[in-house]
Amino acid sequence: MIRTLIVDDERHFINTLKSVCAMVDDIEIVSEARSVKEGIEKITEYQPDLVFLDIEMDDGTGFDLLNQLSEIDFSVIFITAHDHYAIKAFKFSAQDYLLKPLISSDLFSAVERLKSKINKNLSQEQLNALIQNLEDKTKTPKKIVLRDAESIHVISPDEILWCEADGSYCKFVLSDNREITISHNLQEYESMLSIYGFFRVHRSFLVNLHKVKRFQKSEGGLLVLEENRTVPVATRRREQVIDLLAKL
Secondary structure, three states: OEEEEEEOOOHHHHHHHHHHHOOOOOEEEEEEEOOHHHHHHHHHHHOOOEEEEEOEEOOEEHHHHHHOOOOOOOEEEEEEOOOHHHHHHHHHOOOOEEEOOOOHHHHHHHHHHHHHOOOOOOOHHHHHHHHHHHHOOOOOOOOEEEEOOOOEEEEOHHHEEEEEEEOOEEEEEEOOOOEEEEOOOHHHHHHHHHHHOEEEEEOOEEEEHHHEEEEEOHHHOEEEEHHHOEEEOOHHHHHHHHHHHHHO
16 A cells, blocks of 8 residues: 555535545555645654645745755655646656645546556756756756656756657657656657757657757768758658747
C-alpha cells in the first residue's frame, strides 16, 4: 500500500480527494493536514510514501513546507488552481499535479504514473527548476527536467538539438553530444517545446530550428545542424521548414 497524506487548506477538496482515493487500489490515506505547520507535523509523525500537497495555503506554500524539511523521502503530487502558465511550468519540471476542481480520471492517471515508477527522492534540482519556472515573469519556463532510468537531468531548451521518437520512448540529443532517453512519447514534447522554435520536421524528429546550419535538398531533404549532424525532413514538411527557417 502507498501510505498517503493530504495537505490542503480546503475541507471540501480533502473530502473529494479522499472519496476518489478510496476507489484507487494501493492507496491508503493515513492522515490529512490543513496548513504548512500541520503538514510538517503529520509528515514527521506518519512518514508517508506520497503527499498530495497544495501549492497555496493560508500560512504559506507547499514549497515552504518542503524547504523546512531536513529530508524529502516521499513522492509528491502537487495540487494547484493555477492558470495554464503554471501548468506549463509543472510539465517542464516533470512534476505531477492535480488541477482544482478535481477530475477523477486525472487522479487515477497520476497515481498510475506514480505506481509505475515510484521515486521517494524529490530531487532538489527538480524542485528548484519548478520554482524557477513558476516564478519566471515572462511566463516562459527556463528549465526542462528529463528523467531517465538512472538520473534526473535539468537542462535548458537551447541545449537540445533535436528530439527523436524511439517507439514509446523519446531520445533527446544535446549540443554537448549527450543523449537522454525517457519514457514519454514525442508528441508530448512537441507542444511543450514549440514556443522555443522546435518544429516536427518528420514523424520521428522534433528539431530546434535555431540550431540548423542549412537545409540540404539532396536525399529528399536534410537539415544540417551543429557538428554537421543531419536530420531528415519529410517531403510534406519541406515547404513549412523552409518558410520557418527564413523567418528566424
